[in-house]
Amino acid sequence: MDFHHLNYWQEKAKNITPESRLFINGEYCEAQDKSTFATLDPAAQHPITAVARGKKADVDIAVRSAREVFERGDWSQASPAKRKAVLNKLADLMEQHHEELALLETLDTGKPIRHSLRDDIPGAARAIRWYAEAIDKVYGEVATTSPSELAMIVREPVGVIAAVVPWNFPLLLACWKLGPALAAGNSVILKPSEKSPLTALRLAGLAKEAGLPDGVLNVISGFGHEAGQALSLHPDVDVITFTGSTRTGKQLLKDAGDSNMKRVWLEAGGKSANVVFADCPDLEKAAAATAAGIFYNQGQVCIAGTRLLVEESIADRFLALLKEQAKHWQPGNPLDPACTMGTLIDNAHADTVQSFIRDGESGNTLLLDGRSDAHPAAVGPTIFVDVDPCSHISRDEIFGPVLVVNRFRSEEEALQLANDSDYGLGAAVWTGSLNRAHRLSRRLKAGSIFVNNYNDGDMTVPFGGYKQSGNGRDKSLHALEKFSELKTIWIALEPSS
Template identity: 65%
Template sequence: MDFHNLQYWQQRALSLKIENRLFINGRYLQAAEGKTFPVHDPAGQRELVQMACGSHVDIDLAVKAARDVFERGDWSQAAPSQRKATLLKLAALMEEHQEQLALLETLDTGKPIRHSLRDDIPGAIRSIRWYAEAIDKVYGEIAPTGHNTLALIHREPIGVVGAIVPWNFPLLLACWKLGPALAAGNSVVLKPSEKSPLTAIYLGDLAQQAGLPDGVLNIIPGYGYDAGKALALHHDVDALTFTGSTLVAKQLMIYAGESNMKRVWLEAGGKSANIIFADCADLDKAAQNAAAGIFYNQGQVCIAGTRLLVEESIQQPFLQALRKHAATFAPGNPLDPQTVMGTLIDDQHCEKVAGYIEQGLSQGASLFLDGRHHPQGQHRSYLGPTILTQVNNTMNVAREEIFGPVLAVTTFNGEQEALKLANDSEYGLGAAVWTSNLSRAHRMARQLKAGTVFINNYNDGDMTVPFGGYKQSGNGRDKSLHALDKFTELKTTWISLE
């Protein structure tokens, strides 16, 4: 078989059998109320399947199953080495089914198959494997108390975790939550987005094959206003972990306060600034990274470099280099392994993003590159690379998360103006600085209000480093050992030595 051939993937897509039921307590079930919703292929403009639509009834069943197994201790009290072995088996099964998972992800979201195969699914596997390998190497502490006492500090699993994940990287972001939550010994109720539930549902069967005890992982596709709300309000959910919009993140905090004060960990919106100084050593490399930083995954990336701040003296040569690299992101058939830019998640989102382009123009921005005219013609889910220049920080395109392939370009003069412009945002997920001046790089990194500052790169990183933001980009961190903080309680045992 030729994995680099469009026909290969088209044939696989036509013969694909898609699971369309909820996964509760180790088995697939129809929704309790019998409701379904359609799952669409945005590129093929066809319905893939009618998915069981979970409601508050199904959430109650899933939470009960998760609580029961947690209290029994089948998983929560298992030795870390045992949890490690099971999760490593899950990672191996995901690797074995990597093509199937990648195909489901591409059909579900419209992202290129080359990215699903290269990035999304391997990244999801790495997350499960990394936390599996880490969990039997996490030690407790002994506090430095007086000679007549002994204070032991150790971590315990927090209990039942509700995980709500978005549609832009469905399985990858789910596994950023599942890896540390499961490794720490928790039970999880996962609610994938109704726009992209297919890989999450497929994962249920793999978890069962891996030997995860019934009830430890439950997967409930459904709408946010029903299943998501029920999960956030549930009194028997101990922690909620979420990636998505800032608007929904704020509502989840309200629900937690209205219920049992469950821990709420949020990775929300972003409006990251990518700052190019005139002393950048390699403008072409910076332009290539800037293009990838906003046009990869069709711009549907929370940490996308959606604001480009360019020192005025190099604006013109930099924009020309940027245009060249933007041209490599031509929208195409996501099932074609040569395609590097697929569709947006659906027609409605595409129209919303196109509306931001119109807003920018009406507020005084100039159109340097228009992505509304692209090789796919009138297909309503496609939008190509778009670059707006002469943008200032009062415009909506500079302040609001567009979540599409639209780059807002602003010029600056000097370090202090760049810093002021970059920090003038309600978000603080990421930022980047391109400079050959080491002192400037450190000065900017210390003063930028962002969870991650990239120096002479954009959005590099791996599982060893935490991911999350300042301000309204959220709280807590995904990835790294720091993610375990979200899913564990610290317990002190104070012993008097008499």
């Protein structure tokens, strides 16, 4: 059989047995109260397996084991070279098991296997390897003092990190956080979404095989109001790093204040603007990137280009190009390597997306309707044009393949529309003018600005947002700052006798 064919993946899906237990202190185990929950395949519409449902009692054990190994120094005091070798081995194992991990990701989320294979799993392994290679290249500082003093500025691991990650890119986003947290020497409790726990649980076993000491990585599958809140309120968790909704992010900030003032790093919602000017050098390229920027991963992307602002003189032409590009993004069987769009994460989320579409039909023009009765969790490309900027579909994060379009006449009007959002995760500018590209890049209020592309980038640049899109940064060396303590050591030198 060939992995380029549907039958190959269907056979593998029949024979796979996912790990479904918690991973605490180097061992797989049931939840303390033996409870479980079902993780569902949204495409096949049936349960995959019963997963251990971690709660406060399990979190307490995991945090205790993480703290004990941290204080013992098995990992926190290991040399950078030792940590580098273990994390590189973990990346090797992820690459060796890439088909298994990709299949688990697709079964658990409904995303196309082609994207799991091409993007999610390689990207996750790259994140681990990038931080493995970075950690022995990060130095402290010596301050400029008088000759009778020595002042050193050093970075140390914080302690116990809780990483709470979402269901849209389960393993990739987990590794964006695990990479810097582990490389810096911390212990981690990873809480995957209850909708997509399988790759995180499998990763734990690979980490042990790679040589990560017991207790350094623990994985607690479970629900946010149980396992997640137990972590956010825990007095012995030093940092919580989170990717997910703005609503949940605000709750985590409250929980941190109600407990031990733990640091909270948030990557939250988005409603990113994609601005196309009439002097765009390649409208067809811009249309293709715009379609990918909203329809990739079924629109379940925090930085998706959900708001298209297009200059009035080219709007009709550009919309015709965009509608043609949408034909390349149609829902299908996620296990088919030819499929470009799978299903949304579950039927309930599909209902929410469709309710936004129904709401948007009042007073707006529906250029393309992606609703279909073919599958309860599938929604295809949907485009509204000439949308009221105050409407729900313009302002709220839909987290589905729904694009809202507005026309503008001037650069100032485009800038005002783009910045008129509670969010500030990303923005794009398509223009042939270098001056305009620089002007707008400086004035757009977003953490990432893309010029003549949408959402390009790699591990060398930080990822995060302004305003209610959050306060932390994933990726790059800047992420290491979030998982380390900055310490000053001031030494008074005795004068020579």
